[in-house]
Amino acid sequence: DDLGLLFAPGDMFLVLGIHVVFIYINLAMLFTLWSKPSFRHTARYILFAHMLFNDTIHLAITLALYMLGNLYLFVVRVACASMVLLSSCTFTNAPLNLAVMSLERYTAICFPLRHSELATPGRTQLAVGLVWALGVINVLIDVCALFLTEPSFFLSPALCTLEQLQTAGWQQEKGVVLNTLLFVTVTAVLVYTYVAIMLEARSASSSEPGSARRAMHTVLLHALQLGLSIMSFLYVVLESLLAKLPPAVYTQMRFINFMMVLILPCLSPLIYGLRDDAVRPLFLHYLTCRTRKVKAAVMVQKKTWHFSSCSFEPNN
DSSP states (O other), X not given: OGGGTOOOHHHHHHHHHHHHHHHHHHHHHHHHXXXXXXXXXXXXXHHHHHHHHHHHHHXXXXXXXXXXXXXXXXXXXXXXXXXXXXXXXXXXHHHHHHHHHHHHHHHHHHOTTTHHHHSOHHHHHHHHHHHHHHHTHHHHHHHHHHHHHOGGGGGSEEOOOGGGGOOSHHHHHHHHHHHHHHHHHHXXXXXXXXXXXXXXXXXXXXXXXXXXXXXXXXXXXXHHHHHHHHHHHTHHHHHHHHTTSOHHHHHHHHHHHIIIIIIGGGHHHHHHHHHOTTTHHHHHHHHTTTOSOOEEEETTTTEEEEEOSSOEEEEO
């Protein structure tokens, strides 16, 4: 059974390196979005920044839990509960945030005249708060149930896993029901917005071919994000199936499952940022610690920005 918790040292360094790289990329993109007021007051970029913030926290907590498990370090369950609660919340937030982003794009494409009225910064921040409220429900129920029935449980040390907080059978069943409901709801929202945007793109193709192409690209990007998000829901299912394999095979397959299902979805924010003409030049500038010279047209303020190794200035 211990083999199921331990990976080879080389695998550990690989996971550590990948986490650090993605965390650095997310932080660079977050700094990019924070550097311009126009990004901070636009619904699309507020949601994108939240995606980056959420994924960064999830990567950091996942890395901490991964290292604790593989080094076989015991932690007090109250600290474990806090980490698992945050990890589960950010895990659930990702598809919810994707649904909100799709609704924002649906409004922008299908109701362009009302988009500025509907997608205000205040309403966008309210939607982000609702995402966190929904994301925390599942594990918060487990933590509260344990605290009310067995408060001393949180004072004992143990290996930190979600299963440590699910001591009753109904808790696991509750998790399956809530995750299934979440998955079905988010999928329904995404399918509806994808179809609506597709129909709008086709109806506008004759008069505005440029807008139609951009709408189609948005649909394709969100479809990719949906596929990556769906993979995250498969982790627990695949983990339970792999547990039936011999320990040596289970160790290797569990590592592949971890890499493919939990790490691959982190590509979504990177793809989203690199595709955006307004974000990309600034992001590449900050990603390379301001050593990359970039000349690009930033469409947010319709100015041309010239970057050097030390600063950047707009041409009026």
